[in-house]
Amino acid sequence: MNFISDSFSDVLIVGGGIIGLSLARKLHKKGVKKITILERGKLGQEASFAAAGMLAPQAETEKPDDFFHFCDESNKLYPNFAKELLDETGVDIELDKSGTLYLAFSERDVAEIRKRYEWQRDAGLQVEHLTAQEARKIEPFISPDVCEALFFPNDWQVENRKLLTALQKYAEINRIGIVESAEVKNLLIENGKTLSAETASQKFPAEKVILATGAWTSLIKSSENVPSLPNVRPIRGQMLSFHTAKRLLSKVIYSPRGYLVPRFDGRILAGATVEDVGFNKSVTQSGIDFLLENALEIAPSLVNLQLSEKWAGLRPFASDGLPILGTFPEIENLFTATAHYRNGILLAPLTAEILADKIAENFDSKYLEVFSPLRFAAARAICK
Ligand SMILES: Cc1cc2nc3c(=O)[nH]c(=O)nc-3n(C[C@H](O)[C@H](O)[C@H](O)COP(=O)(O)OP(=O)(O)OC[C@H]3O[C@@H](n4cnc5c(N)ncnc54)[C@H](O)[C@@H]3O)c2cc1C
Structure with a gap:
């Protein structure tokens, strides 16, 4: 055009x-x-x-610094951004405010999510610490191996495409x-x-x-x-998606190793690799294996689902x-x-x-x- x-x-x-x-x-x-x-x-x-469309200030940052505040302020603009774009163009960008779960599967993960919980609670952010049972009550398809979890009601997602x-x-x-x-x-x-x-x-x-x-x-x-x-410089991210007839998950779900993003149309996106390989957007078998392993750790029942798409994109990274x-x-x-x-x-x-x-x-x-x-x-x- x-x-x-x-x-x-x-x-x-x-x-x-x-x-x-x-x-x-x-x-x-x-x-x-x-x-x-x-x-x-x-x-x-x-x-x-290529992105997963997560709007995740609390899952993506490590402390309440300027970067966190920049992320948080931008996130808060999204409801109005989505509404204005719908009025201006008729396109619904599918802003989904169901929140994000962050799961721990090992002692190391537990230490990590507790640290995250503490800084966020001390900073006055909305964050809930859940037992494994509480997390599985919210999302029945997550693994029975989950130890505990955090819930961020203000980490959302949008259909970036x-x-x-x-x-x-x-x-x-x-x-x-x-x-x-x-x-x-x-x-x-x-x-x-x-x-x-x-x-x-x-x-x-x-x-x-x-x-x-x-x-x-x-x-x-x-x-x-x-x-x-x-x-x-470019940092490659590979992703894949599973096809489901109906939405199996209601929220974005993170682990310290990967994430699942359920879309309204039934797709579940799984991401993402982080690779310093120059301007190379290939999808590799080792990348797909890594994504599958992390996705199945979060929700083992995905094993029966059909892969619908694999892709890669280049994140712009400063030192x-x-x-x-x-x-x-x-x-x-x-x-x-x-x-x-x-x-x-x-x-x-x-x-x-x-x-x-x-x-x-x-x-x-x-x-x-x-x-x-x-x-x-x-x-x-x-x-x-
Ligand atoms: C796998 C993956 C998952 C991600 N998930 C998320 C997520 O969940 N949430 C989130 O917030 N972010 C996510 N990101 C990051 C996000 O996608 C990027 O930060 C964002 O897209 C950067 O936008 P951009 O417009 O700067 O870059 P791009 O979308 O890459 O756009 C830059 C454009 O500039 C054009 N261009 C470059 N050079 C020239 C030139 N010389 N002349 C003319 N045109 C040029 C390119 O062709 C390109 O179209 C993800 C990224 C990847 C790869």
Whole structure:
């Protein structure tokens, strides 16, 4: 799908995953006129499509730090995000607020979930400590070997593929420019200002440019040296899904080794591997074996179910595992929103909000400082 209203954009977004698409919507809602998304392949077919759609601040974080608060605040935006998208596009993104169970199967797991329980209780979060019987009463299909469990009522899930459909539809309805099969190779920067993003055959001039390029961010070159350009690398995640005629589980279920995500259509997603193998999206037999082992540990009765799909995606990872958001001191009109690693679906609404506030209204969220690309430039200077 290629639609572009004019060759000059007020804001050019490089990358059409959940982050680029959410940003385009938010900027449009704030009144930015000419927005263009340049996408290397097709919109929304990379990490954002591969994801499990869990919105899990309490299962995914280890302490009540800035990252936890960023996750938690973004999660709280989801009910409104889902409602608005339904009104705007007619697409139901299937926000499911049934909560998440976190299971322990060994002494080591028990120690881990008790530690998690304590920091979350001390931080005033909603978390329940359950006996094995209580957990199995909530989810009868989980293994009889479970020792104990936590329940997070505020860790939810969304159908991320429908979310991508909704965001793409929003872009189309509102005539946001979309150019697919357009891989940006280089940023043309002169005297500290980005003039255009360049593919092999075309230049796209713009007033402001945002890199929302996920795992591929570090491959983009620039005509002037930008010391704080983000260093991001791909971390492969393999997933599979089982087909069931009716929903066997009511909640997302974690163990310290994997997770199951039941969808409304009866599929149960099982994830995910975490592999540092470069830009390689293959599904491997060892990956599938690992996923099956962890899925069957959680719910042994899945053994009888048919596998319906296997896939892999590349999570964008920065060296400290945190998102990279904001501006570059050397370049006045260049922005980035990348490195969301395991939580880009969860973090999309707040990422879009704070970047759009900065770009459209020059308002600085505290998170732009916490997750600034400059943190790496400072570290590099110390290392010299
Ligand atoms: C298996 C798996 C499970 C996951 N589960 C969850 C989960 O349950 N919950 C959660 O919150 N997160 C989850 N994640 C993480 C989440 O998917 C990512 O953090 C998120 O999708 C990142 O979004 P993005 O838009 O930055 O990246 P992407 O979706 O990868 O989009 C980046 C886009 O930029 C394009 N692009 C790159 N370079 C260029 C270029 N030079 N020119 C033009 N276009 C370019 C790419 O083609 C791509 O479409 C999971 C990830 C994986 C792989």
